[in-house]
Amino acid sequence: MRIDGNTELIAHIGxxxxxxxxxxxxxxxxEQAGIxxxxxxxxxxxxxxxxxxxxxxxxxxxxxxLITMPHKVSVxxxxxxxxxxxxxxxxxxxxxxxxxxxxxxxxxxGEGFVRGVQRKGFExxxxxxxxxxxxxxxxxxxxxxxGAGVSELxxxxxxxxxxxALASRISANYPDVKISKGSNDPSGFxxxxxxxxxxxxxxxxxxxxxxxLDANTFVGEVxxxxxxxxxxxxxxxxxxxxxxxxxMLYEQIPAxxxxxxxxxxxxxxxxxxxxx
Amino acid sequence: MRIDGNTELIAHIGxxxxxxxxxxxxxxxxEQAGIxxxxxxxxxxxxxxxxxxxxxxxxxxxxxxLITMPHKVSVxxxxxxxxxxxxxxxxxxxxxxxxxxxxxxxxxxGEGFVRGVQRKGFExxxxxxxxxxxxxxxxxxxxxxxGAGVSELxxxxxxxxxxxALASRISANYPDVKISKGSNDPSGFxxxxxxxxxxxxxxxxxxxxxxxLDANTFVGEVxxxxxxxxxxxxxxxxxxxxxxxxxMLYEQIPAxxxxxxxxxxxxxxxxxxxxx
Numbered sequence: 001m002r003i004d005g006n007t008e009l010i011a012h013i014g015x016x017x018x019x020x021x022x023x024x025x026x027x028x029x030x031e032q033a034g035i036x037x038x039x040x041x042x043x044x045x046x047x048x049x050x051x052x053x054x055x056x057x058x059x060x061x062x063x064x065x066l067i068t069m070p071h072k073v074s075v076x077x078x079x080x081x082x083x084x085x086x087x088x089x090x091x092x093x094x095x096x097x098x099x100x101x102x103x104x105x106x107x108x109x110g111e112g113f114v115r116g117v118q119r120k121g122f123e124x125x126x127x128x129x130x131x132x133x134x135x136x137x138x139x140x141x142x143x144x145x146x147g148a149g150v151s152e153l154x155x156x157x158x159x160x161x162x163x164x165a166l167a168s169r170i171s172a173n174y175p176d177v178k179i180s181k182g183s184n185d186p187s188g189f190x191x192x193x194x195x196x197x198x199x200x201x202x203x204x205x206x207x208x209x210x211x212x213l214d215a216n217t218f219v220g221e222v223x224x225x226x227x228x229x230x231x232x233x234x235x236x237x238x239x240x241x242x243x244x245x246x247x248m249l250y251e252q253i254p255a256x257x258x259x260x261x262x263x264x265x266x267x268x269x270x271x272x273x274x275x276x
Numbered sequence: 277m278r279i280d281g282n283t284e285l286i287a288h289i290g291x292x293x294x295x296x297x298x299x300x301x302x303x304x305x306x307e308q309a310g311i312x313x314x315x316x317x318x319x320x321x322x323x324x325x326x327x328x329x330x331x332x333x334x335x336x337x338x339x340x341x342l343i344t345m346p347h348k349v350s351v352x353x354x355x356x357x358x359x360x361x362x363x364x365x366x367x368x369x370x371x372x373x374x375x376x377x378x379x380x381x382x383x384x385x386g387e388g389f390v391r392g393v394q395r396k397g398f399e400x401x402x403x404x405x406x407x408x409x410x411x412x413x414x415x416x417x418x419x420x421x422x423g424a425g426v427s428e429l430x431x432x433x434x435x436x437x438x439x440x441a442l443a444s445r446i447s448a449n450y451p452d453v454k455i456s457k458g459s460n461d462p463s464g465f466x467x468x469x470x471x472x473x474x475x476x477x478x479x480x481x482x483x484x485x486x487x488x489l490d491a492n493t494f495v496g497e498v499x500x501x502x503x504x505x506x507x508x509x510x511x512x513x514x515x516x517x518x519x520x521x522x523x524m525l526y527e528q529i530p531a532x533x534x535x536x537x538x539x540x541x542x543x544x545x546x547x548x549x550x551x552x
Binding site: 042 | 277278279280281282283285291292293294295296299300303314315316317318319320321324327328331332334335336337551
C-alpha cells in the first residue's frame with residue numbers, strides 16, 4: 001500500500017480501535033484495485049468526538065468518515081442531513097461532506113442485509129418479512145426492508161416497548177409500509193431475520209421457533225461470531241435458503257464505497273482480498 | 277502495509293500535500309521493520325490549522341505530528357515547549373504531546389546535517405564552521421552546529437539584516453558559541469555549508485568562492501534537486517570531503533524516529549527502502 005501526498009482518507013473514528021475491522025477489509029481492496037485511499041483508524045474518546053468530527057472534515061483529503069462505537073448514536077446531533085435509515089436505526093456510521101458544505105449521515109447495515117439476500121436471488125419487494133430483534137441492527141434491517149418495498153413488515157422483540165418504538169419510527173419514515181406485530185412464529189413469512197444476539201453463545205435459546213419454519217422461507221442471521229449458527233443450521237435442515245451474518249458485513253461495503261464515491265466491487269471480491 | 281486498529285499515526289500536516297515525501301520514506305521502513313505506525317498525510321489549510329492541531333492530539337493513537345508548509349512558523353505559537361533549534365530557526369516541524377499533556381516542538385533539519393557529517397567521520401566539536409545563507413535551513417544548521425560545540429560559527433548572507441538576526445538568535449540560545457561575520461570566502465574554515473538555494477538551477481552564480489576552498493575543508497550542501505551541484509563538484513575537484521543535500525534529509529529521519537520514541541535505523545537503510 002503506497003501512501004503518498006495524494007492519498008485520500010476515510011477517517012475511521014471510534015474508541016477503542018483495537019478490534020476495528022474496516023481497515024482490514026477496505027485497505028487491501030484499495031491496494032489491489034489501485035485506489036489511492038485509506039481507511040485510517042482514529043481513536044477518539046467520547047469527550048473529544050464532537051469537536052474532532054468537525055475538524056477532521058476541515059481537512060482537504062478526507063473523503064468521508066466511518067463512525068463506530070461509542071459515537072454511532074451521538075453523531076446524529078452533529079449532522080445536517082440524515083437518511084431515513086439513520087432516523088429509523090437511531091444510529092449512523094457513515095458521514096460525508098456535501099458540496100453544500102453540510103455534513104450528511106447514512107448507515108448501510110440494513111442495506112448490506114438486503115443487498116445480500118437480493119443477490120442470492122430473493123426479491124424483497126412485495127414480500128412478507130419478519131424481523132425478530134428491535135435493537136440497532138434489527139432497526140437497520142427493518143428500515144432497509146421497508147425501503148426495499150416489502151408488502152408487510154412484522155416486528156417482534158421480547159421488549160415490547162422497544163418493538164413499538166421501532167414500529168413508530170418506521171411508520172414515520174416509510175408511511176406506505178404495512179407494519180404488523182410479529183411473534184417467534186415464522187410460519188407464513190417469505191423472509192425471516194434473526195436480529196438478536198441469540199446464537200452467539202453455544203446453547204443459547206433460539207429467538208425463533210424453527211419447528212415452524214416453511215421450507216420456502218428465506219432465513220437471515222446477524223450473528224457474526226459463528227458462520228452457521230444453530231438457527232441457520234436448523235433452517236437449512238428444513239430446506240430454507242439462508243444468509244450468514246458476515247454476508248451482511250461484506251455486502252454493505254459496496255454501499256459505503258458508492259456513498260463515498262469510490263470505485264466499488266462485489267462482496268465476494270472484498271471477502272477474498274480482506275485480511276479481516 | 278497492514279493498517280489495523282492498533283496502528284499508530286504520525287499526522288503529516290500541511291497543504292498542499294501532493295509533494296509530501298515523508299510517507300514515502302517512513303512508511304516503507306515501518307512496513308519492512310514491522311512497526312505498526314503510519315505517516316498519514318493530512319491536508320490542512322492555514323485557516324483550520326490551529327484548531328486541527330489541538331484536535332488531532334486529542335486522538336488516542338496519534339504518536340506525533342510532522343508539520344510542514346505553510347504551518348512551520350505559525351505552529352510555534354501553538355506549542356507549550358520548544359527546543360533551542362526551533363527558537364533559532366523560527367520554525368518547527370515535529371510536535372509531540374508529553375506525559376504532562378503539553379505540546380512539545382522540535383526540528384531536526386540541522387540535526388540531520390550534523391549527523392551526516394559526523395557519520396562521515398568529521399567531528400564537529402571544536403571546529404570553525406562557515407554557514408552561508410541565513411534562511412530557514414541555514415538557521416537550522418547553524419543552530420545544530422552551535423549545539424554540537426563548534427569553536428566558531430561564521431555566518432554570511434547577502435541580506436545583512438537576516439544574518440544579524442540569526443546571529444542574535446544563536447547568541448540568545450547558545451551563549452557559549454563564538455559567532456563571527458563570515459563572507460563568501462571559505463578559506464581557513466574546517467566546515468563550509470552552502471545553505472542558499474543557489475545551485476538549484478543550472479548556471480546559478482555560486483554563493484561561495486570555491487577557488488579559495490582548502491582541500492582539508494569539509495563541504496556541505498543543502499540543495500536537493502541535484503545530487504552533485506556545481507558547488508560540490510568544484511569542492512570535490514579541490515580534494516574536499518563533501519555531503520550532498522539529500523543526506524541531510526535521510527540523516528534527520530532517525531532523529532524524528534527517536535523523537536517519536538519509535539525504533540530507529542540508519543540513513544542508509546532508510547534511503548534503501550524509501551519510495552521517495
